[in-house]
Ligand SMILES: Nc1ncnc2c1ncn2[C@@H]1O[C@H](COP(=O)(O)OP(=O)(O)OP(=O)(O)O)[C@@H](O)[C@H]1O
């Protein structure tokens with residue numbers, strides 16, 4: 104092996120730059136973070152040829168004084184931390200003092216800046232970290248960085264850059280989280296002279312998310328919960344059941360104001376949605392966690408996208424609980440007609456007139472975005488397609504005109520808002536049979552109604568049980584001989600924690616032996632007490648649930664699976680369902696009734712154009 108020797112500085116700088124700056128999007132990320140750290144109210148990003156020719160980031164932040172202009176390009180030079188301990192208390196997005204150094208090592212950089220207390224600005228021009236010019240400049244407050252010829256001296260890196268469309272989309276991917284994180288700031292993204300996205304100030308995360316991702320805000324739920332003991336704040340913006348994506352491309356996670364990627368957090372939030380969404384589709388959400396700075400470590404990776412959280416398990420459970428709670432309590436009925444009609448739309452989903460049309464990507468690599476459209480950047484949003492995120496090719500006939508589709512959609516939206524209409528339709532509908540011992544079919548004058556018999560029974564049982572719990576009069580079924588249920592270690596531990604809460608919802612239980620619990624009574628409403636108890640105890644999260652949540656879980660098994668309902672029973676079920684306060688979703692957020700209008704059916708059979 105050759106002798107060990109120290110590498111020359113220019114090689115070291117290229118290696119270091121390689122860790123931080125992988126592609127144009129990494130530059131955009133670092134410069135946007137600096138702008139945000141500088142307290143900017145407005146951040147404008149401009150790119151040419153996907154950042155390969157130019158990346159410019161302009162802000163109106165605190166600026167850099169002439170005396171610091173050279174320093175900012177030195178390795179490990181930062182104004183954000185001073186001591187080793189600061190790393191663990193860092194509140195800014197940057198702190199390593201290597202971004203500008205790395206960028207300047209592999210590109211041609213022009214920095215122009217002016218602080219509030221300087222009458223004039225200053226500019227400095229570097230190429231491969233060599234200073235070419237340093238002079239006064241007539242610029243306004245704030246900072247502009249222009250990066251040209253990225254990787255000019257590292258041809259291997261340059262060669263591996265992907266197509267302009269891919270690189271532009273990467274840039275959009277890094278731009279978006281900051282836009283979502285700071286609804287109170289203005290953001291603009293321009294590509295090759297065209298405005299892709301321009302966001303004014305917004306009052307809430309929900310409004311910002313709707314505007315940035317081109318979603319209807321009525322389909323977003325915003326909620327916040329504070330856990331004083333854990334010093335944890337969970338702020339959620341959750342897409343409801345009507346927003347489904349083929350990919351997880353609209354899921355954002357922020358911890359202490361930092362966009363992060365966390366498989367665990369993503370897993371728990373996605374799991375919460377599994378209660379209401381079928382497999383194969385993904386929800387839209389943005390999760391903001393705030394916890395004491397000393398409980399997180401952001402210094403895991405140079406790009407700072409990974410973090411470590413102290414006592415993460417507990418935090419994940421609280422998060423999941425919050426998500427489930429929000430989704431179960433606020434989720435509206437599924438707008439089914441919309442999905443059927445959207446399959447038949449000229450290659451584009453229906454949209455309201457006046458709203459900018461979402462454009463598919465030029466390359467079709469990811470179906471949801473455009474990089475090159477002449478219109479403000481919009482993301483194709485909430486229209487679920489059966490596969491591949493697009494309508495099947497054979498169905499791309501112009502069955503609906505654009506106006507018809509928009510009209511249909513509006514009609515359906517109005518219909519969904521008026522659950523009352525659905526109630527009266529169901530009231531007058533006639534039972535015509537059942538499908539696969541799962542769905543009850545009712546015919547009305549203008550539609551076919553499908554009731555999910557299990558979901559409906561769960562809703563009925565849950566509301567009755569809740570009423571009984573609220574009045575302290577849970578109807579109890581006492582058992583002559585106790586029902587014994589063998590449990591595993593985890594379930595026994597769960598039972599020990601939960602036995603008092605179980606008592607409140609009507610289950611009287613004792614320990615029979617080391618691994619068996621005896622049930623002496625149960626809520627009379629529950630047909631399958633054993634299944635209900637098992638369902639509650641097997642779920643680790645149930646330990647942190649309140650009695651209402653346990654009641655929801657208990658109702659899960661309120662009807663035997665595959666039960667063949669007779670006409671009278673089906674009609675009775677529909678009547679009971681109509682008596683519920685919230686008849687059209689089950690306690691876990693799934694729809695209980697789906698209405699398919701004759702109009703949709705006729706269109707699907709090409710009986711109407
Ligand atoms: N847009 C800006 N406005 C004001 N000051 C800036 C701006 N960009 C950079 N700076 C200053 O330059 C310094 C160096 O920036 P650089 O991005 O290299 O490091 P950092 O942000 O401190 O840490 P990191 O490498 O983790 O990003 C910053 O600490 C900050 O003082």
Ligand SMILES: [Mg+2]
Nearest residue numbers: 133137197202
């Ligand atoms: Mg920085």
